[in-house]
Amino acid sequence: xxxxxxxxxxxxxxxxxxxxxxxxxxxxxxxxxxxxxxxxxxxxxxxxxxxxxxxxxxxxxxxxxxxxxxxxxxxxxxxxxxxxxxxxxxxxxxxxxxxxxxxxxxxxxxxxxxxxxxxxxxxxxxxxxxxxxxxxxxxxxxxxxxxxxxxxxxxxxxxxxxxxxxxxxxxxxxxxxxxxxxxxxxxxxxxxxxxxxxxxxxxxxxxxxxxxxxxxxxxxxxxxxxxxxxxxxxxxxxxxxxxxxxxxxxxxxxxxxxxxxxxxxxxxxxxxxxxxxxxxxxxxxxxxxxxxxxxxxxxxxxxxxxxxxxxx
Numbered sequence: 001x002x003x004x005x006x007x008x009x010x011x012x013x014x015x016x017x018x019x020x021x022x023x024x025x026x027x028x029x030x031x032x033x034x035x036x037x038x039x040x041x042x043x044x045x046x047x048x049x050x051x052x053x054x055x056x057x058x059x060x061x062x063x064x065x066x067x068x069x070x071x072x073x074x075x076x077x078x079x080x081x082x083x084x085x086x087x088x089x090x091x092x093x094x095x096x097x098x099x100x101x102x103x104x105x106x107x108x109x110x111x112x113x114x115x116x117x118x119x120x121x122x123x124x125x126x127x128x129x130x131x132x133x134x135x136x137x138x139x140x141x142x143x144x145x146x147x148x149x150x151x152x153x154x155x156x157x158x159x160x161x162x163x164x165x166x167x168x169x170x171x172x173x174x175x176x177x178x179x180x181x182x183x184x185x186x187x188x189x190x191x192x193x194x195x196x197x198x199x200x201x202x203x204x205x206x207x208x209x210x211x212x213x214x215x216x217x218x219x220x221x222x223x224x225x226x227x228x229x230x231x232x233x234x235x236x237x238x239x240x241x242x243x244x245x246x247x248x249x250x251x252x253x254x255x256x257x258x259x260x261x262x263x264x265x266x267x268x269x270x271x272x273x274x275x276x277x278x279x280x281x282x283x284x285x286x287x288x289x290x291x292x293x294x295x296x297x298x299x300x301x302x303x304x305x306x307x308x309x310x311x312x
Contacts, residue, residue, distance in 0.1 A: 030076060030077055032078070035074055042065060043065035048060045054143040056143040056144070058074065058081055061073070081117075083115065109272070111260060117257070118142055118254050119139050119142075119255075120140045122140065122247050122249070124244045124247050135155055140236045146239070164196050166195055180212040184212055184223060184225075189209055192208060203215065210225040222254070226249070226251055260274070271284040271285075
């Protein structure tokens, strides 16, 4: 059902990621402590408990090091569902966030936090009668929940947007390639291209089976790599088998986003998740969500009630 597919990856890449944590994703270990140590070398950690999410046991962990403190969620299979970044923000990162937020909102963000997430992109080909085969792309998290489904038009649009300007400075190009190889992909992967990123000061290093977005100082914005079926988390494999008829390609994506609070026009707190390039991932209005859930619950309750008996 699932096979490795390794055409060059040239999607738009624009996020922040710690190199050590990215490598930890490729070294899955059901020992939660070992997983923590790989992602946060030298940090102090404490497992605060666990919960079941989508049928998978997930451990909640507090992390602390000299840069600060944060939290992480790790599945029983050794995959990160979510992990924070206990590190001081650089001026460039602050400028990216403040600039993007300032263009969109009237007020400055409050309660700003930085998180990393690991997701899995699965290409699903669909052959409609009398039409050419088209590819949908489904995003799963590490516990097998569907986060997003990209239509064929959106997939093609992402590929077109990645046709950026090539890096012409050979010295810069070699430096970027060396960093990408040393930290992520090794010497074997063939280089495809090195281009300017959509984020100022960052570049895309595309190799066969992997892509890294980084700058000349070695700060990594995003890592995307092809994975074989055996490398996918068990919950993701199960979800694929239950959801789709056929899949041809899998990718693991480690990316970083900011989460902050804004006030809505009605005064309700709105939680916004935004990538460093200004792309909005999600907006959560807690009050609206609670009201919607209450309506749905009431509807289900009414639908399940037996019809009233007629009086004699």
